[in-house]
Amino acid sequence: MANFKDSILVAPSLMAANMLFLKDEVQAVKTAGADWLHLDIMDGHFVPNLTFGPDIVNQLRKTFPSKNSLEFDVHLMVEPVELFINLYKNAGADRITIHCEATPNLHRFLGYIKELGCKAGVSLNPGTAIETIYPVLDIVDQVLVMSVNPGFCGQKFIASSVLKIEDLAKIRKIRNLDFKIVVDGGITTENAGLVVKAGADVLVSGNSIFKSKDYSTTIAALRHAHT
Numbered sequence: 001m002a003n004f005k006d007s008i009l010v011a012p013s014l015m016a017a018n019m020l021f022l023k024d025e026v027q028a029v030k031t032a033g034a035d036w037l038h039l040d041i042m043d044g045h046f047v048p049n050l051t052f053g054p055d056i057v058n059q060l061r062k063t064f065p066s067k068n069s070l071e072f073d074v075h076l077m078v079e080p081v082e083l084f085i086n087l088y089k090n091a092g093a094d095r096i097t098i099h100c101e102a103t104p105n106l107h108r109f110l111g112y113i114k115e116l117g118c119k120a121g122v123s124l125n126p127g128t129a130i131e132t133i134y135p136v137l138d139i140v141d142q143v144l145v146m147s148v149n150p151g152f153c154g155q156k157f158i159a160s161s162v163l164k165i166e167d168l169a170k171i172r173k174i175r176n177l178d179f180k181i182v183v184d185g186g187i188t189t190e191n192a193g194l195v196v197k198a199g200a201d202v203l204v205s206g207n208s209i210f211k212s213k214d215y216s217t218t219i220a221a222l223r224h225a226h227t
């Protein structure tokens with residue numbers, strides 16, 4: 001499972017887009033073949049930055065309705081998480097990922113996200129041991145491995161993330177689970193092949209896509225970097 005992939009999903013991180021032209025930017029990545037739209041929600045508390053809130057997500061959802069469109073992959077970098085889950089579900093999230101560092105009630109809130117009808121994801125920071133999330137691997141739809149410290153686009157990929165992805169791919173196989181492995185932070189056309197070979201199924205990418213001249217070429221290059 002970890003070493004051969006037919007279809008790698010690409011999730012542009014909207015945080016890196018030109019905020020003055022959000023609608024056009026989303027349309028552009030959709031046309032360019034993006035699979036998911038990655039929406040980074042920051043609170044200035046769990047991470048030292050702010051992005052956008054549920055109203056923006058909701059307006060984008062109205063413009064790009066669920067059916068036949070991009071999946072909205074909401075990455076909550078907020079604390080406490082329970083204040084925000086409903087807001088983003090109601091705004092139109094298809095997938096909601098929460099950080100294991102942001103709550104002592106991780107299992108409860110992952111279950112709650114699923115009860116709401118969303119796919120549930122767990123994320124961990126570069127400094128958090130992978131074992132921390134072992135107890136919830138059987139209930140999640142995706143694990144988001146942070147390969148930079150959360151808060152900003154355009155940071156350098158942290159190489160030890162590859163070991164975490166390999167561990168996750170191994171444990172997924174041993175326990176016969178089927179969560180997706182998502183990698184987020186510093187992903188480029190140069191390192192995408194490496195993380196996919198380690199076991200990643202979904203590549204989140206901010207600057208590599210939105211700062212490139214041709215989104216289609218970059219998305220295709222990310223998707224096929226391992227081949």
Ligand code: DX5
Nearest residue numbers: 150151153154185186206207
């Ligand atoms: C960082 C965010 C990432 C980031 C990715 O906290 O979770 O999604 O925007 O941007 P790049 O690909 O530029 O690192």
Ligand code: ZN
Nearest residue numbers: 038040075184
């Ligand atoms: Zn993210």
